[in-house]
């Protein structure tokens with residue numbers, strides 16, 4: 606049985622090679638070749654020793670997830686259903702902006718958090734994804750773009766907002782991030798990567814010391830614990846009073862701030878009072894707010910607010926000088942928008 610090349614951070618690959626009698630420096634050559642040049646034929650790499658070639662050929666594989674289904678929407682959003690070796694499936698979405706793409710990666714098959722507004726949350730957790738399955742989504746999407754849209758094929762942003770709670774799969778997500786930002790790996794800028802969490806405190810407690818310096822987004826959805834718990838049940842165990850002060854301690858650079866995601870739901874959390882309380886909670890923090898009008902999915906009881914209510918909410922937040930945007934919904938016709946992903 607072979608190990609996946611895509612499970613290793615650069616340091617992890619160095620250790621693996623040393624354990625197999627190779628020189629650790631060869632890891633960098635392999636990383637450059639496979640991630641930067643997107644090749645899978647180690648015998649062609651200049652400077653690779655015979656021993657390393659032998660180890661790569663005998664012990665490593667470069668398998669990517671298979672594309673089970675593809676849906677494209679008029680706005681050029683693409684939703685993939687990827688299938689892994691054990692037959693489990695996740696969805697991954699690429700979203701176009703200015704001739705480039707953001708990829709929305711899944712971190713788990715299903716999710717244990719059971720958020721009431723989320724299609725994935727209705728399915729429960731099947732299992733967490735391995736590092737190679739997370740990186741595999743990126744590479745398989747990139748490969749598809751190169752073949753099908755050769756003139757606008759660059760993925761420059763990564764958001765962990767697909768299926769799963771990324772911090773409930775901390776180690777695999779962290780290694781995937783290390784590969785994404787490694788200058789010998791996929792070379793993405795760290796401020797172009799955002800991990801979105803429901804506020805899973807055990808993961809947040811590890812973040813400060815262990816996670817590379819990428820952006821964090823918190824699903825806020827209500828400043829009132831009673832309401833937030835109806836949407837995000839783990840709020841009962843990990844309330845905002847514990848989560849927000851912790852997140853605000855994370856190192857923040859010039860281009861880095863905490864994004865607070867706020868799903869606007871008709872007649873539930875979209876009133877002027879809700880907006881005022883939210884602004885009072887966040888004023889003075891390094892917050893950036895993202896308002897997301899709810900995307901209905903089959904069987905949900907929640908509805909999308911009117912444009913006027915969305916606008917009023919926006920204006921109240923803005924009047925507190927908190928930077929705020931209303932997220933344009935892309936891909937909602939193919940159920941590729943936030944909270945709509947499925948793994949069936």
Ligand code: SF4
Pocket residue numbers: 716717718719720723724725726727767768769770802803944
């Ligand atoms: S919103 Fe995120 S954390 Fe909540 S159930 Fe859905 S996938 Fe899980």
